[in-house]
Amino acid sequence: MIYDKPPITIEEQIAKLQERGLEFDNIELAKKYFSHISYYRLAGYWWPMYKDKDKKEDKHSFKPNSKFKDVIALYNFDHRLRMLIFDVIEKIEISLRTKLIYHLSHEFDPWWFEERSLFTDTQSLTKTLFKIQEEVERSKDVFMKEHKKKYKEDLRFPPSWKTLELTSFGSLSRLYGNLKNTVKSKDVIAEELGAVNHTYLPSWLQSIAQIRNFCAHHSRLWNKNLPGTVKLLPKPPYRWINDVPKQHEFKYLYVHLCLMRYLLNVIEPPNKFDQRLKKLMEKYKDNVDPNALGFKDGWRQEELWN
Template structure:
């Protein structure tokens, strides 16, 4: 379809398009398919006799929702970046003090040798092709061992890789030393990092976030009480919604960067949701009166 045909098609299906030129601009620069993820909640159920869209569905609401989601992604990515950097530093520090600059290469530290060798092979390939100046400096000046020290590889591996190296450590006490600066035990932090890695990737790849369900779930903590009372613990067998992710991001961020002001920015953004549909993100009724949201 041409852009004009796409607009005509949406109107025929019951969507209000107040400004044709503006709608064409959005369809040209964002695309029909990407926007369709944002008008999906406004569609009538399949088999409904009548127009595809619910009465009053407006193209301007769809684009406002898209803009809300874009700002939400940037805000979440900003928080996860600071959490990720803190975890990288804690992992490198704990491993270096556990056995030296290259102790992460000790296969006996890991619960599954096969997974260790898979992680190492992946990391070695990245080291071999890395354009980073500090990695090139190591390659030019050192050849034994071939892999750089832990503080270098901590900076170049992906968040997903970091999560896998951390979670595969055999010694629970060592995992807890890495987790200690976050204020959460390793039994909670390990699955949380896997979850946050998928959230981060959604943000980094510009995927829809606001009402997304995440198949990689997190383990909810049992303390401190303030955090537990803020989380939504109602049993939900489906994919994890964003509310609990945001609660735990805020908790972690307060540990690693207590002056960030992130919580107030998030609250301000949530007030701009075009339809007020925070329930689709997993927000419970009265969420703003729960302890963590009153913390700062």
């Protein structure tokens, strides 16, 4: 089959949705939204409003009482959720970067991240170093310009305390996860972040890095199946949840939010992540189904979230 649908105007987009049963209170306001937010970006928020969406003969007709204003409410909720999460991840990223630089530079030397003998998968390391090289070359930071000017005969990367300051969270998490388990700093960093040892922290960081990328690219988090999975500590040394999600529930955001809260409690105690998340959920309680994010009944009473 060849795709042959032509583009349609904003007025035609709204008319199509009306024909399918989506209710609009203010057509002019709706036109303004569609002029700034694309049809298919908003489609992710009205998709659950379809009835029988898996049946080919049903052409995406909406359930009764489906309203465009609720679509916009979900869109706004998702935006605020991403901003909240991005702020939390920033603190986790800075902490991880600091610990990698400090512990591994002291255990080995400032160029430990180039030492292939320290890593399990050298092919993966090559790819990571290529990304880091791109980030370093792209940098306009004064300290990097001065380094290149002063040490132009030194063909190595700048030392870790300069290079890794420019490195993305994804590359940092890959460096950490790829370290051999015999590297002492790998366990030290995990212990300092409350993850006990190297067994658990790599999957946490990989998950958080994926979610960070969704936030950075303005991708939908609400009602999204996350691709990553995580290994959970059987007996965490700090506050955790009693009602722990099962493996099949790891595709939802809730368990990953719990891990972020757990790490943030170690990195920045006290913090207001719990208050800000509860306030956001309360504000949109008439629009947001907590189950679409994997929230458990009674999550507000969990010790982790208090």
